[in-house]
Amino acid sequence: MHDNTVNKPGGRKLWVIPGGHIPLHTNGPEPEFTSRDTLSILNCCEQMVIIQITIFYAHREPAGPYFLTLAPKRACHTWFNDFIFPEALPLDTDYAAVVSADSPIIVQFSRQDTGSAANALAGSMAFYADE
Amino acid sequence: MHDNTVNKPGGRKLWVIPGGHIPLHTNGPEPEFTSRDTLSILNCCEQMVIIQITIFYAHREPAGPYFLTLAPKRACHTWFNDFIFPEALPLDTDYAAVVSADSPIIVQFSRQDTGSAANALAGSMAFYADE
Amino acid sequence: MHDNTVNKPGGRKLWVIPGGHIPLHTNGPEPEFTSRDTLSILNCCEQMVIIQITIFYAHREPAGPYFLTLAPKRACHTWFNDFIFPEALPLDTDYAAVVSADSPIIVQFSRQDTGSAANALAGSMAFYADE
């Protein structure tokens, strides 16, 4: 009854998150309540995907690329807080992220901010920007 | 004055939610304040729709498919917490979900996290991935 | 330097919000802290737009249509809580909404839930479902 597109969504190779900002303060036990920006990616292809992330700032040159690899049929949730090489992302600083992959992926962005004692969440799909 | 597309939106057969993660802790009376990931689906077709959900993880093979059916002109809000067969989804674990239907549907994702005493919400449309 | 598409975005005539659910409880002074689902619409056309909203439920026939009119170059933020005719929307009940207009509009959905004493917000663009 089902067509065989099951588990084979199309995906895109280029995604943009304009509204990045790692919150400065954290309340509660880490890592569960660590304030963070999270990049969630699904690779539903049959091959490993190599992902490059470039970070754009308001007042300086872009940083990166940061590299991730993701095995076939795997999902990863990566914290922008953990992007260390070539340089760590500063906290409490506005940024935008461009996520580029060599095979189609699907990307979602979310934020957890525990800086005001209570937890606050925000999330949205990223914008796919393939020409 | 209106054209007769009213109540007949197009929908898509394949949707992706990369950023799943059922929160570990709950505060407040259940089920109203249970921490959860929710899948909201509208079937505005004239026939029943059969929906298959596959769950992708970071470090193991995908799980599923999980099956849902949805009657014509009906909406359902299903908790990922309640996906039991073929196996329960673990709490506090990153996952991605691919939602595949045999007729067009519309899918939204949301999270309620009451783990820090206050309620936190996040929501976004899913990504439609029909080729 | 600018082309004259300024203020004339395209819009769509058919939008879907699968994840409706008016929260049951409210904390804090009303109306500022009233728990609610909000439908935000922009009419950037030159003529009045007539909007029909149909509400889909899990276990009963759809309700509506509910009618709104929106003057040219005006925005409205309407609470689903305030949809009274032909019948009020029940609180604490899952629903989906289909928003159909006779001219192109742009639609966003948001929720404010103050039921756990602290405020919680969620928001997303609606899904445009024009064939």
Add this chain to the structure above:
Amino acid sequence: MHDNTVNKPGGRKLWVIPGGHIPLHTNGPEPEFTSRDTLSILNCCEQMVIIQITIFYAHREPAGPYFLTLAPKRACHTWFNDFIFPEALPLDTDYAAVVSADSPIIVQFSRQDTGSAANALAGSMAFYADE
């Protein structure tokens, strides 16, 4: 291995945010906890972009345009609270925003509401409305 679309996402020239509303109250130290609506923009083109923002209200004529410029390969996070010229945006008032640029940009919208003592966040991509 990578094609050279890296860092060159397509973007759009026209974006719409229907659900604007700057929260009235703030709790906590400013500016970190100031309640606000934020417009996040990435210019990944090679040239400066000029951005016009028009604000639509429920019961009066549109206001603006408000002007922003954004250097090539830069991101900006601008608060609607800070739009002063030609006139300040009122707090606690529903509005919609149309963002028009002379080169392709990517736009995200978010809200921080600290009015109920705890922080609440909401975010979504804007709707791209290029014809």
